[in-house]
Amino acid sequence: SSITYLVSRFAFVRVLASDPQIKTLSLLGSIDGQQAIISVEKTAFPVIQATDAEPSSKKQKLVDGKSFLTCQSPTFDINELVTSLKVINHNDIYHWSLGLLEQNLETNPAVKLNLVYPATTTHIKKYDTQKYHFVQETPEVYTRIVKPYIESMQGDRIQWVRNILYCGKEKENVVFREDNSEYGYVLLPDMKWDGINIDSLYLVAIVLRTDIASLRDLNETHIPWLESLRKELRTKIPQHYENRIASDELRIFVHYQPSYYHFHIHVANIKHSGLGDGIAAGKAVLLEDVIEQLKYLGPDGFANKTIGYVIGENHDLWRAGLKEEQEKLL
Ligand code: M7G
Known part of the structure; x- marks a missing residue:
């Protein structure tokens, strides 16, 4: 429906x-x-900075077939953006007020709405307000507690990933698809992105191979593969968006723990800080740092490393034993 x-x-x-x-x-x-x-x-304001702006003759720009509001400083009209002001107060040279936004579903939507339906208990627990803790996951804790959990999470929960990889779901939005079996991946807009505003650009690269559930499964044999992925993301994305974002304006990272255990890489505009804990230390690990660490971790790679991260009390792993492990640490 x-x-x-x-x-x-x-x-x-x-x-x-x-x-x-x-x-x-x-x-x-x-x-x-x-x-x-x-x-x-x-949503963020759909403003293109004067430095990025198209020649001033063009007021609307086509982005992926959608029109995109541009403003060419200094002709930007605040009265086209904000209407109906109501004064809160003023004092000397200071004025503050409330207003209504001029909005447009195609070019300037006011809100992004996501629905999960039917939602599982795992979803509800993830979104729910909760207390967070810093944990250190040793290789032993991984094998005993985390690995069985991951295996239990690889069924229906990643159906959306299989839909993208094998069933053409979301194919109209795919930015790039490489079907070569060893290096294959699909790069597409993340469900977190409104698809309009480059300032909040957020893409996800999902690899075709199914043998890597998370960061934990990476070792030195994966370096050439990750390195080629890294290069492709940093070249193909600026090209695709006509250089409205530069290669070094992309924050490329993986999550540990991720919510979905099929290896995928997050790509966000470095300007986009409104991602909650999604880019925080204790959750996001930069792809470049992953590759660099693999050069030093030895043949077993991350399987041998104690990994520190932040986890919520609602997470099944907290109840499955991470809580008790933390109590032993100090
Ligand atoms: P994660 O690190 O496993 O989870 O990343 P989290 O960041 O949600 O904690 C999975 C990424 O895939 C997230 O950035 C999600 O927003 C994104 N994502 C999740 N689903 C279910 C979909 C989907 O159906 N389509 C797309 N395009 N992205 C999704």
């Missing part, structure tokens, strides 16, 4: 989380008796 129809039937249960800094809200509810999560995020 269409997202419009599903959202119209959403019956609110409770607020899972709200973040005033990154302006997001996650709600738990149900749709026709099954659990659903709606997350809404206020």
